[in-house]
Structures are given as structure tokens and as C-alpha cells.
Amino acid sequence: MPIPQPLFSTAARVLFCAALVFAVIMAILPKPLQLPTDALGDKFHHILAFAALSTLAALGWPxxxxxxxxxxxxxxxxxxxVVQAIPAxxxxxxxxxxxADTVAIMVVTGIAAVLTRGRNGVVAQQDCGD
Known part of the structure; x- marks a missing residue:
């Protein structure tokens, strides 16, 4: 039985907020937690964080x-x-x-747009200013 769309969007929004808080805290901690993915480098963490945020945003606010x-x-x-530039x-x-953040965001939102277009048969959002 599929999850009703309003419940699915709400769950994605809650997860988005949790992921957002986690990403910001990890980004501004003076000494962030050690993660198993540290060997892949800082850019990997940026790409992963913003790809996840973009995915959850697309699901939460379709x-x-x-x-x-x-x-x-x-x-x-x-x-x-800018915050990371604070010497303290x-x-x-x-x-x-x-x-890296912006490229990840653009790739994921582009994929989401293609999938939405494929599912609905139309472009989900044609304007570029709203």
C-alpha cells in the first residue's frame, strides 16, 4: 500500500529539517566528529550533504x-x-x-525535474523566477 502523498511530503520535510540542522552543526563545529567517509575528503561530505538536502527538498516540496x-x-x-571563515x-x-555544494544541488534538482516530468508527462515548474 503506497504512502499517501501528504504524509510522504511531511515526512520528507521533517527529514529535511533534521538533515539541515545536522549539516549546519557539522559544518560549524570547531572539531567535527570523525566519520568513516573522512578518507574520501571534504568535497565528498559537501556533495553528500547538499545532494541529500536537495533530494529531501524535492520530495518535501514537489x-x-x-x-x-x-x-x-x-x-x-x-x-x-562565510561562517567557516571565523577564526575562532x-x-x-x-x-x-x-x-561542490551548488553542483550537487543542480544535479539533484535536475534529476528530480526529469523524473517529475516523466511521471506527470509535463514540466513541473517552467518559470525560473518564482
């Missing part, structure tokens, strides 16, 4: 403008880099991290 999702999540990635955090600010 009618939202793809461009707005890209804009806002990319802004979050840039904001994280002992973190590194790297524009390439923000680029």
Missing part, C-alpha cells in the same frame, strides 16, 4: 520552483563558508566547497 531550491540551498552553502572556529573557508 511543487516548489527548482530555481528557488537551487538558489536557497546554494545560498546556505555560501553562508556556511578553526575551520577553512573554501569557495570550491561552495561550488
Amino acid at each position: 511543487r516548489a520552483s527548482r530555481w528557488r531550491t537551487i538558489e536557497r540551498l546554494s545560498f546556505l552553502g555560501a553562508l556556511i563558508e 572556529l578553526h575551520r577553512d573557508c573554501d569557495i570550491r566547497d561552495w561550488v
